[in-house]
Amino acid sequence: MKRLVGTLLFVVIALSLSGCENSKSKETTNSKTDIVSVTNSKDDNKTKNEVMGKILLEDEYAKITYAGIDRNYTDGPRINFVIENKCNQNLLIQVEDVLVDDYSTTPIFSCQVLSGKKVKDTMTLYQYVGSDSKVEKDFKLVEGKFRIMANDAKNSLLKAEPFEVNYCSSGEREKKEEKIIFDNEYAKISYIGIERNSYGGPDINIKIENKSDKTLTIQATDILVDGYMVDPKFTSDILSGDKIKAEINFINKGVSRNLKSIEGNFRITTKDNSAELLKEEPFTIAY
Incomplete structure (x- = not known):
């Protein structure tokens, strides 16, 4: 009788140990799957990371750096800049000839920068009811010119510099069939x-x-x-x-x-x- 009980206890213990090993194996597999998911998430954000910090303009007067985008802002998508005045006079910087995915738009942007200073500012791709040029939130390309002017009574034009912000992961603009x-x-x-x-x-x-x-x-x-x-x-x-x-x-x-x-x-x-x-x-x- 004692031998029978001992045998049964041995079988129970062996099965328990086997169950633990299977559980550990499953946990290890799930852990590896989680790591793959995180890697994919990083790949999805690759384009955003590449665009962030891009220098859009740098000359003897100013340096303008891209600093992010808010596509869900109420009045329309907003593009953020860091602007540095590199010269010895106060500047007024505006934009002109702006295209969003090859369509004309009139954004809101005008920035005053004191000599030698840096500022953060935002260009709003303004949307309004009835606009023929309503900006889609998932646009891929913004291009135009920065107008660099002396911030004085005449607002004399010092330079007009082209810029481009491209959100396409392939580096190429996506075009609809026309x-x-x-x-x-x-x-x-x-x-x-x-x-x-x-x-x-x-x-x-x-x-x-x-x-x-x-x-x-x-x-x-x-x-x-x-x-x-x-x-x-x-x-x-x-x-x-x-x-x-x-x-x-x-x-x-x-x-x-x-x-x-x-x-x-x-x-x-x-x-x-x-x-x-x-x-x-x-x-x-x-x-």
Whole structure:
């Protein structure tokens, strides 16, 4: 009897030890998986780390360094800079000709820096209701010029320096497929997509570039959708040299979300009291 009890105890102890070994093996495996996850997380942030601290401009007057971005700010994405005045006069620094993913925008940025000092400042890519150039939060590229001026009564321009902040992990800009609708001496219009499920009816997304030295007004006229006349909501004003995004809206016009073709004319006029007709260009978009 004692021998039987001893044998049973030996079996129980052996099974317990085996269970402990399996448990340790599982814990080790899980630990390795966690380490791999952390490594992947670092890879995802590689692009952000490479951009952070990038010197955007350095000359005899100033040094401007990229210091991060807040994409979720209420009024629009905000880009942070550290600005150093390297010269012996007070400076006023502003931006001009700013493009976000190749679209013109008018950011809020003006910075005064005393001689020999450093400041932190922010450029806001401002968004407002009805803006044709609304900045998408996941944009990939910002480019433009820093205007370096003497901060005095004349605000004399000392230098204009180009800059670029690229968020693409590949180092190359991501471009949406564009189809040129027309390209003449006044303007270039490209088709960039359709939002079939937009509220009230489909939206046609286009890109407009003003190639002239005048502010233009562009309208869509004589529109046919699948052979039926429609009066869409579209008129766009664009400054000389600008590039903007715009939408042709078919809100509450009874247009099918499964439309197959759109045709009509783009009417190009000057935006002044004369509203001079410069050109009328026919177009067709087929799906």
